[in-house]
Amino acid sequence: MSQDTSQVKVTRIVGGVGCGKTQELIERVCSLLSNGEKAESVLALCATPQACESFTLRLGAAAKVADVNADGVTVTTPRALALEVLSDAEAVRWSGREPRLLTAYEELFLLEDMKTCGLRPKRLREMLKFFYRSWTELADADPNWLLAGEEANVHALLKANLAFTRSIAEPEAGNLAVNYLRGHAGARSTHSFAHVLVDDYQRISRASQLLADLVASETLTIAGDRAACVQVYDSYPYAAGLDEFMDAHEGAEDIELSACHACAAGAAGAAKLLADPAMQSIAFHTAEDAVAGQTTMLEATLPEDEFGAVARFVADAVAGGMSPADVTVATPNGVWSRNIVKALLAAKVPAQALADRQPVRGDIRDNERCVPARVLTALDLVADPDNAMAWRCWCGYGDWLANSSAMANLRKYAAEQDKDLVGSLRDMANGALAADEGDADRIVGAQRVGAAYEAGLALIESASGLEGTALLDKVAEAVTGEKGATAPGIVSALCLGEQDNSAAAMAERFRSRLLAPHIDAASAVLVVPYDQVAGLSPKALVIAGFVNGFIPCREYFDGAEMPLDKQEKEHAKDARRVYSMAGKASKQLVVSRFTTTSLETAGVMKLHIGRIRLQDGKRMCVIEPSNFTEQLA
Incomplete structure (x- = not known):
């Protein structure tokens, strides 16, 4: 860890499963509040959204006993914290991305676009895993982390495809957030908390661990168990971080809990x-x-x-x-x-x-077998007609290769003209992308993509002003081509809420329910x-x-x-x-x-x-x- 943490009091709490590490963190939060610290100055990071729910309930009960108000304490996941950091206007400009993670069905389109590199699918998947793990461990800080040739070329293609759709792969979120905060002192102060506590430290990625360190200004307390390193939400959890934490913070307090409070059988x-x-x-x-x-x-x-x-x-x-x-x-x-x-x-x-x-999956190559994904993509377009990833998906459904060749050509055109995917689609629709008669590369799949783009624009116009079930049914009707069609049950369950069922609110809601599931x-x-x-x-x-x-x-x-x-x-x-x-x-x-x-x-x-x-x-x-x-x- 290269950042200066000399002014931060750090503590590590270790112990086996059931030894009360989470309870120790909760008691520390209550102690801070009892000593006059503002609840808004405290951040608790948990490994999963459901763990956040559990932590919040336990903290509320403990705060009631301690006669303090913990309502303002922020309890969230490192992933959510990273996206919040990346939502800054300056971060969006710096990264060229929107703070939007890919869903499972959107990842399928990214994979199809990556296949244009020519690698066999198995080799490509293994290489992508290597890139993803390296991102979570900040290995890309070393300019020589990639081998010249195939490895560097495929990584460049991956970054280009993500930039083209202005989206973020989950293993990349923490990496981008850490690098942004390291390079922007003002952003670091904006997102800092006086007191940061991290539970299940071994279950989050190294990037998430470094992110927690960067946002702590007065105290940082982590709790973990090396033997319980299991992937639960963050990709590539980093158990070694427990020891690296002590190496990076000279003089850190080290507490080991040894009394297991689980039932005797457990x-x-x-x-x-x-x-x-x-x-x-x-x-x-x-x-x-x-x-x-x-x-x-x-x-x-x-x-x-x-x-x-x-x-x-x-x-x-x-x-x-x-x-x-x-x-x-x-x-x-x-x-x-x-x-x-x-x-x-x-x-x-x-x-x-x-x-x-x-829960939303299916074969993106067959329109009949991916209706829920198509409806959600259409909703994304209605909510934000400039959503590049939604347009990428919308223009790829129903094609055996998801129109990846056409998208590769669009990406090259966009790079030449300094435009994004949406601007390139608009140019294509206006005829600015017309190819010479012998330029076969530029016209592969262009007709299908153009037709999909025109259909998408018509859908956006027809759904304008609608909300809730009426909007979802209108989108389903346009997607399926069936008069009077209704939205699939899974779509309604993901999108509808008790309040605000505008297109933008429902799009944000379904993405949250897919990517941060909790009950x-x-x-x-x-x-x-x-x-x-x-x-x-x-x-x-x-x-x-x-x-x-x-x-x-x-x-x-x-x-x-x-x-x-x-x-x-x-x-x-x-x-x-x-x-x-x-x-x-x-x-x-x-x-x-x-x-x-x-x-x-x-x-x-x-x-x-x-x-x-x-x-x-x-x-x-x-x-x-x-x-x-x-x-x-």
């Missing part, structure tokens, strides 16, 4: 997992007041039986006096989440599920993917679908698909994932599994099959418990 499971050679050992012991008891094991025959068993267990716990909000169910995938929520609701227990991935589960059971337990503190945690195939994945058991060295890395990653869950429950840890399913279901769900037997004329598979069951049992 603490014991976490301790067993730490004994795994793949884990970095952290010394901790179970607190004396930890609730005694063993892990509750739920075993069902079929998956649908497991859903019911989990619902009955939770219903009994709620009937026994536990609040639904004190129960979290961790699931291996969206199928398990949806079915468990359905079973809980049938048992009269309120429940909400956090999505395991962005208000203050009075409901929270059903989340395994890794999203990070930052949560339930009294009872149910780990569902705990079988081989889900964790570890099916490929782990096939040496032909996953060589030994990759198996070792996969085992270490899964051990960290299970460890991160094990010590979360303060009162009760429950592990749930099923033992049998049909061969068809096992194939679709990518389960590891123990053996196959014929049952009532149907081929059924025996599904083994997860390799990590013994540690938790």
Whole structure:
């Protein structure tokens, strides 16, 4: 870290899962407020949007006990902080980008545009991962970080495509924000907070860690656990940052928490997992007041039986006096989440599920198979006719190569004329981009792109002034070409709100719900993917679908698909994932599994099959418990 932090008091808090690191941060915030610090001067950074919700609820409860007002404390993610920094007018001018991250369906268009470099798709994806990781680790600060030739050329193309659409890839956000603040002292003071606290430091990227350092002006406190380094929201979490933090801040206070406040079963499971050679050992012991008891094991025959068993267990716990909000169910995938929520609701227990991935997807090459994405893109255009990324997508839907060749030609034209994508499209529509008869490169796909652009302009005009459902239905009608068409349910769910359903508000709302998913589960059971337990503190945690195939994945058991060295890395990653869950429950840890399913279901769900037997004329598979069951049992 090159910035001057000599005037900032820094503290590192480390400890195993369940040792109270988050609670320590909350108590420090309350102490600051009790000593007269303004709530607006405090920033708390959490690893995920859902962890922010949990932190805010816990802080509110603690502030009430301490008789202080914490309403003005900013609780957010490093990603949101980076986008706020990049939303400055000067930052937009400096970067040439809008503070807008790519959604999953927009990333598909970027990938198609990158394929014009000529690399094989697998090689290209691996190279993109290298670039993305390097961005998060600020490796591009070294002018010689890329090899001359292919590597440098592909990276230049990636940056050119992002600049052409004025958009930002998620791994790039923190990198841009850090570099902007480092080069603009005024911006750094504008975005500074007197007191910055960071939870789950090992789960955020190095760029996010440096960003936290840059915005702290008086105190900086981080909390983390090396063994719990799991990717939950930021790409490429950086566990080494915990040690680099101490190296960069001479004289920093170092606090190690060793008393695990999880239930005895969870603490014991976490301790067993730490004994795994793949884990970095952290010394901790179970607190004396930890609730005694063993892990509750739920075993069902079929998956649908497991859903019911989990619902009955939770219903009994709620009937026994536990609040639904004190129960979290961790699931291996969206199928398990949806079915468990359905079973809980049938048992009269309120429940909400956090999505395991962005719900808007489909084949962008087939207009019939990506209607929700097309409707959202059209809404983006209505909200902002100068949205370059929306025009890129709109002009690419329905083509096998997403009209990537035409876009490459437009990008070259834009560079020659010092224009952006929108200006280039406008020139093309006005005939300024007409090619000579022999200039084949400039006319590949131009007719399709031109027609799409004209259709987009007509849509924008026809939807002008409309809001809410009327606007969404009008857009859906234009997209599908069907008179009286209505917007897909997923689009309405993402866009509509209780207030302000203008085009701009709905466009901002759907993007937030896609890119920063979280739910208000203050009075409901929270059903989340395994890794999203990070930052949560339930009294009872149910780990569902705990079988081989889900964790570890099916490929782990096939040496032909996953060589030994990759198996070792996969085992270490899964051990960290299970460890991160094990010590979360303060009162009760429950592990749930099923033992049998049909061969068809096992194939679709990518389960590891123990053996196959014929049952009532149907081929059924025996599904083994997860390799990590013994540690938790």
